[in-house]
Structure formats: structure tokens, C-alpha cells
Amino acid sequence: MALQESGEMYLETIYVLSKSHTNVRSVDIGEELGYSRPSVSRAMHLLKDEGLVKIDEYGFVKLTEAGTILAKRIYERHTVLTKLFVDLGVDEKIAAEDACRIEHYISDESFEAIKTHMAKH
Numbered sequence: 001m002a003l004q005e006s007g008e009m010y011l012e013t014i015y016v017l018s019k020s021h022t023n024v025r026s027v028d029i030g031e032e033l034g035y036s037r038p039s040v041s042r043a044m045h046l047l048k049d050e051g052l053v054k055i056d057e058y059g060f061v062k063l064t065e066a067g068t069i070l071a072k073r074i075y076e077r078h079t080v081l082t083k084l085f086v087d088l089g090v091d092e093k094i095a096a097e098d099a100c101r102i103e104h105y106i107s108d109e110s111f112e113a114i115k116t117h118m119a120k121h
Contacts, residue, residue, distance in 0.1 A: 003050075005104040008074050009033060010043050011052060014063055015071035023060040077103035077111055084114060 003011070013032050017024045030040040044061060047053040052067035063071055078099050085095030 003052075003070070006043065007047060007050075007052075008070070008104050009100075010040075010047060011063065011067055011071040012074045012078065014053065014061055015068070015075055018063065023058075024062070025059060026061060029061065074103060077106065080111070080115060080118065081106075084118060087118075 010029065010033070013029055014024055017028055017032060021028060026040045026044055027037070029035075029044075030037055033040075035043075044053060044055060047067070048055055051064055052070065054062050054064055056062070078096075081099035081102055082092075082096045085098055086092055090098070
């Protein structure tokens with residue numbers, strides 16, 4: 001399933017927040033991304049319709065199994081690319097920002113080549 005960049009950003013954010021929060025709320029997601037409450041609400045409903053998130057009766061957002069798989073993939077790309085750029089001498093903040101942009105567009109083949117290269121060096 002191909003998501004737009006914004007959908008991937010939401011999944012990654014939910015994943016990261018769920019590592020440090022017992023329960024993730026839409027307001028937490030909005031604060032983290034700097035998005036308005038209506039934007040987050042609309043996105044959560046779209047992701048729910050795609051079967052990537054569940055929203056319980058208390059409004060807590062949880063990734064489904066499919067959502068978790070995609071979120072982990074996106075997060076891995078972010079962390080690996082950030083590390084690559086930092087290792088190349090890029091400032092950590094800039095490296096993370098650049099990785100965030102690239103992670104949504106890099107092909108699987110190129111990403112696997114980067115991981116293989118980094119493992120060798």
C-alpha cells in the first residue's frame with residue numbers, strides 16, 4: 001500500500017510516541033508534528049479506513065499490525081539515513097531534517113545498498 005508522505009509522517013510519529021507514551025492521543029500527534037486538531041482528526045480517520053490505526057473508545061490511537069510494519073520501516077529509514085549523514089559530518093539537526101525528507105522517496109534498492117555499505121564500514 002502506497003501512502004503519501006504525510007500519512008507516513010503520521011505513522012512514524014505514532015510509532016515514536018508509543019515508545020515513550022502508554023497511550024497516544026491525537027493531541028500528542030498534533031503537538032509533535034505541529035498540525036492542527038482538524039488535520040490530525042482527518043488523517044486519523046483516513047489511516048483508520050486504510051486499516052493502519054485503531055482508535056479506541058477513549059480516543060487513544062494505536063497502530064495495527066500493518067501500521068506497525070509500515071511505521072517501523074519508515075522509522076528505520078529515518079534513523080539509518082540520519083546516522084549516515086552524521087557519519088559524513090553533517091550537523092545532527094540538519095541530518096535528521098534531510099533524512100526525514102528523503103525517507104519517503106528513497107527506493108528500497110537504494111536504501112538496502114546504503115544499509116549494506118554502512119554495515120561494511
